[in-house]
Structures are given as C-alpha cells and as structure tokens.
Amino acid sequence: MEKVEFKLYNTLSRKKEVFEPLDPPRVTMYVCGITAYDEAHLGHARAAVVFDVLYRFLKFLGYEVTYVRNYTDIDDKIINRSQKEGTPWYEIAERYIREYQEEMAALKVLPPTHEPRATEHIPEMISLVERLIEAGVAYESEGEVYFAVEKFPGYGKLSGRRLSELVAGARVEVSEKKKNPLDFALWKASKPNEPAWESPWGPGRPGWHLECSAMSIKYCGETLDIHGGGLDLIFPHHENEIAQSEAATGKTFVRYFVHNGLITVNGEKMAKSLGNYVSVKDMLARYHPETIRLFLLTKHYRSPLDYTEKGIRDAEKALYGLYESLYFLKKVAPKREGGLSKSGEKLAKALEEFRERFLLALAEDLNTAEALAETFTLISEVNRFLPTARQASSEEAALAQKVIESLRQLTGDLLGIGTEDPESFIEKERERKIQLKGLDRELIERRLSEREAARKKKDFKTADRIREELAAQGLTLRDTPWGTFWMVEA
C-alpha cells in the first residue's frame, strides 16, 4: 500500500504527532497489563482491545512490532488474596493470568510477542536498582530501596505536575523510611511469611513501578517507541517509570506515550473498589465477542466510555446487521455474463471510498469510530445493491467478492469485527440466545417447518399464529427468497 501518515496522540506533548519509529521498520510497544489478583473487567478489556487494534494497524502499515504486555504476579493485593484464601501467591497469579489469557483470546485480542511476568525478572530488577543507587538517585533504608524523586529533574513531565505542588498536597503514605514523602519504593522488604527474594538489601520483593522499567528495557531496549496503558496510570506509575528508566540509562525512555480512556458506569469510573464493574467473563457469556469489541470501538479510545446495557444491545444489533448483509452478499453468484448495473457501479465506487477513508480514519489517531462508520456506509451500499444482484452478472459477482474481501481485510483484520463466516456466525448466535433464554430448539424448528407448510397452502392464518407464538419467545422471522431467516432478539 502507499505510505500513510499515521498520527498518534502523545501524552508527553499533549498533541497528535506523526508516528515515526526510532528504528524502522522495527517498532517497540510496551503496554501495562494486569495485576493478577482478581477477574478482569470491561475496563481491562478496553485497554487490551485498543492496543490490539494499534498493534494490528502498525503491522498493517508494514512495521515489525515487538509488542510486550506484562503481568504483575507479585504485589500486596495478590498477597492479601493468598492469605485470605490460604492459596499460595503463585497459584493466585497463575489462575488469573490464565483466565485473562483465555478471555482475551475469546475477545480476539492477538497475543503480544512477549508476556513477561515480574517474578521471572527479579535479577534484571535488582541490577536496575543497583544502577540507580550507583547513579545516586536511589537510597537504601532499612532493607528497602527508594527512588529519590527530587534527584530526577524531569519528574512530573508526563503528568504535568510540579514537585513543589505535589509535596504541598501530598496525601501519600508517610513512611519514616522515606526522605521525601513522594519517594517511591524500588524494593520492598518482606515481612515474615511473605514471599521474598534474596537481594543485596535483604529478602524482599520488587516495587510495582520497577518491573515495567526492567522488562521493557529487556524486551524493547532502552528507548521504547510506544508505551501504553490506561489514563489512570499516568500518575504516578508512568511518571515513576520514566524517572527510574531515564535516571538509569540517561536516554529518553518513551517516544510516544499512549493512554486509553476509562470505562464509566453511570458516569463513574468502573472499578473493583467501587463494586460497579462487569466482568469480561460475564460479558462473554452474554454477548458475542465482536459485539463487545464493537461496543468498545464505537467510541474514540481516549474518551471515557459509559457502560450501559442499551449501548451493548445497540452494538449487537449493528453487528447482526453487518453479518446479515455479509450473509446475503456471500450468496451473490454469477447468473449471466456482463458488466455492472447502475447499483453495481455505485457499489464499486463506494468500495473504493471505503478503503481510502477507513485507513485515513485509523491513521488519524486510531479513529475506530469513524472507521466503523465507514464500514456501515459501505454496508448500506451493499444493501442497495443486493436486490438487483439476484440476477448478478459475472462482473457483479466478482465485485461482491471484492467487497467481502475488503471488509475482511480492513474491518475484519484491523478491528477484529466481521471476521467470521456469516452463516456460522448467525447459527452460533441463534444457539447462544436459545441457551440464554432456555428455549427449545427442536420445538422452534418444528414450528418453523409447520409454518412453512401452512404458507405453501396459503393458510396464512396458521402461519401468522405460529409467527406470533415464536415472537412471544423473542424470535423475529423474515421470509426471504432463500427461505425463512430467523433470529433471537436480545
């Protein structure tokens, strides 16, 4: 493809910038993953899906992407849970990492190139701490090591904070061991009965911020092209990562910081602590993965996204519409030789525009909402074309194939939406809804064929009665030239 100028919003500059990797065609991207202490919720899914789209788009643009997403497998919350459950910390972490991986796979999130865990990189972290102590920006205090925030001049550059203001309004925990309340732990001494690793400062475990610096440097090098995560990580997590990494290497740590907006519920942030979250597991049980992706991607990634049942159902209907058009488009077969009809010509033109606009939308700071809008614009043109396509010419049938191919390549491969075979998608969704509603598949099929027989005999009274009966169970029927099409509504 021709060169597309990709613009990405950089939190460091608070502007959209043209994306140019340090060492093309290589791109390094590190995204903060989860702390494995509990089930994932929709907010985690949003982050994963957003960066999944970024990953897919970068690859589409021809870059060779090293994509790292870490797991925090040791921290206070994991230890708490472990003590509460009487389960070893590593089993807790293992359980939730595996769950997360399964759920993300179900959501069609591509696996990153590396998924490192904190506890597998203790030596790297220890040597990073040593470097920081040597550099004079970290100090030991009673078996713990802290980063001295005032020793790093750039502190606050990402989050737009000034040290003086932070100190003034500091509500951070006051520890006797810290020289400055804002200093943060690089290495924590462990209490008795807590997991511990040997270190030059005694038994302990790494601080949270440290792992990302150590692992990103290991897998991506000392300067990352892209570092991502949720908006809520800007301060202090990413700020601290910059301080640690740049103080140690003397190099720019990250060239583009990318942050996704949070999910809200009734306008409030979705969070474990607020108890207002909906788990990914729950969502996957009720909705098709692509419904969830569509819901997540209809809003620009940097804006807050309010979770509502209606929002999800709207997404589901839109997705069904997409697949139904695909379903009929796939049935277009050449019935005669010849060129394009008028509606064929319009579709051909719409297809060209679609390809161009879709890519421009993604190139403009990953505007997935607009990319989806372009998809649905094309779908409308497909629907206008479909009635005349029943007697399709050879050229029209070829065009139908090209449309399918483009949708697969763009909406499918880049957004992860519309990737399934329409027939099996529809079948799977019928089955899912039947299960959810506890309906009787066999009975439905029988009633459908009884209705078909009645219609053949022009016994419309019986046919309509059956339709009403099925409608009462949530089924909508549609009589088409290819037979009766039915769906269970949300």
Added chain:
RNA sequence: GGCGGCGUAGCCAAGUGGUAAGGCGACGGCCUGCAAAGCCGUGAAUCCGGGGUUCGAAUCCCCGCGCCGCCUCCA
C-alpha cells in the same frame, strides 16, 4: 486547591476553521399475503451558555455553567 478531559439530534457517537459521518430508535412511503429486514424520505435554524477573532467557528481565544478522571492501588 493543582493537572487533564468532556458537554453535538430521543439515546450512543464522529467531525477540531468552509457550512453537521455512522449506530440504535421514531414517523411516512416502497417492498411483502401480512410481517421482518432492506431501500427511499422526514428528523440538530445548528453543536452547554455568553462574549471575542475571522470573509467564514461545533471547530480558535476569553469568561461562565455542568459532568468526569488523576493527584493513594487501579486498564
């Protein structure tokens, strides 16, 4: 209090200087045995309010109002 963001039709949501994409819904029509879906049409005198800049602003600037996030672990 500091830093950042948001406010666009009934709902959701793009658009960030040239006269309002798309989804869901509503209404009328076509199609249909009737429906459904689809298509066609209707629907924001106008983008929270008020000033300003400009030939021209939803888009830029200023002042308000309202909502949210971060400042503590958090995607």
